[in-house]
Amino acid sequence: MFDRLVGNERAKETLRRMLRQGRVPGALLFAGDEGLGKQLFALELARALNCRARRGVEACGVCPSCKRTGKFESPPAERDEYKKVLWSEHRDVGRVLPFNRNILVDAVRDLERECNFRPAEGEARVFLVEDAESLNDAASNALLKTLEEATPTTHLILITSRPAALLPTIRSRCQTVRFAPLAVEELESYLVKNRKRAGEEARLAAHLAAGRPGVALGLNLDTYRARREAMLGVVEALAAGDDRVRLLRAAEELGDAKNKDEYEPRLDALELLIRDLWLLALRGSDAPLVNYDLRDRLARLAVSLRPGRPALWLARVEELRTHLNVNVNRRSATDALFLSMALD
Ligand SMILES: [Zn+2]
Structure with a gap:
């Protein structure tokens, strides 16, 4: 059936x-x-x-x-x-x-x-x-x-x-x-009803998967949270504006060949965070966020940013992705990304 x-x-x-x-x-x-x-x-x-x-x-x-x-x-x-x-x-x-x-x-x-x-x-x-x-x-x-x-x-x-x-x-x-894709709420209630995930886990998975059931079922939320925390550190350093050493260290870790398989997922996590910041700047505190569970932390960050910065950052990340398709060196591309984001 x-x-x-x-x-x-x-x-x-x-x-x-x-x-x-x-x-x-x-x-x-x-x-x-x-x-x-x-x-x-x-x-x-x-x-x-x-x-x-x-x-x-x-x-x-x-x-x-x-x-x-x-x-x-x-x-x-x-x-x-x-x-x-x-x-x-x-x-x-x-x-x-x-x-x-x-x-x-x-x-x-x-x-x-x-x-x-x-x-x-x-x-x-x-x-x-x-x-x-x-x-x-x-x-x-x-x-x-x-x-x-x-x-x-x-x-x-x-x-x-x-x-x-x-x-x-x-x-x-x-x-x-x-x-x-399904509506996020529909996917969330499917996950709960079929005992695939419970409560907050179901909600975050449905948001992250953007309504795609197969993606929601395959997500490892602990791994995602770890990635997100690392990338949030980058965004916080960017917002503070005075921590170039921290940024370059983060770029080094992200671009390290050892973490090759982690590179794109982390870039995805970074992009989702910036998108949320952009939405908060645009629509205020009740904007629909993917990382809705970090709403307070992101809202504090959003007010500390110059207007327009998240939009510029999103464009930079997209630009990097296009370059990655033509086999650019990840390490130096990531350094350049973070340093230019710091200047935006
Ligand atoms: Zn049959």
Whole structure:
């Protein structure tokens, strides 16, 4: 049942209508940010198509067919394994995954072969093409052929957070279903009701995830708080304006190659803090903050800043991000960032 999934009521209605009319397209494109449940929706659609004890047009969720659908082994380690369709325990439901951000053309050829077969045990064959933005030109062209020749019992579901990165010829052959984040309050109450997180933890997770359930579930809040504390130290040093040594030490720590994996998450945390300061300056003390649990501390900081500073800082962080994409040296870029923020 689609109701087992949280949010995206419009996508649910679209999929239910397709099932009711018996017109589930041969090619679907599920588009929307990471963490919105696109893969879960795709598998729920696959269950509905093959369920042995449907409730209306939807999957029962408990028959052997439903149970096996979507049970995949964890992604393989070897490149060669990515050259073919990876099957779930249901013999009509498989997926294609990218290896090193590339969907291999051999995998699409295997998919093309499999698309020609009749269902082995159910009524429909369903294939998920995950991270479909990872189709290069060769793989895209192979897939186009498959999309043109698919049999009526085969359904391809392309899943992507970057639909614009797909070839227009691919997009135009798929019916697009769009996924959107939930309202933060809706996500918070989902987390509490399903005992995923309690009280304040649920609230902070929902805020940080900006309404994306998959992100909220995967967050480590202790890690986030530690990052945030480090970055708040930077903002406080910037606000005080007289602590260049502290700033350079912070830049050194952030830019240190040892902490490579921490770099972007910390930059994210810094940006969220500055955004909150900007909102406080703009809208006063009842501005809707992501770091709402630090409201008093941030409000004190906000009044100590020259007007316009947070906006300039946000632009600096964005500028740094663009430079990072072209492989600039992190250490010196971070030094430059903090020193120029100090002068803003
Ligand atoms: Zn079932």
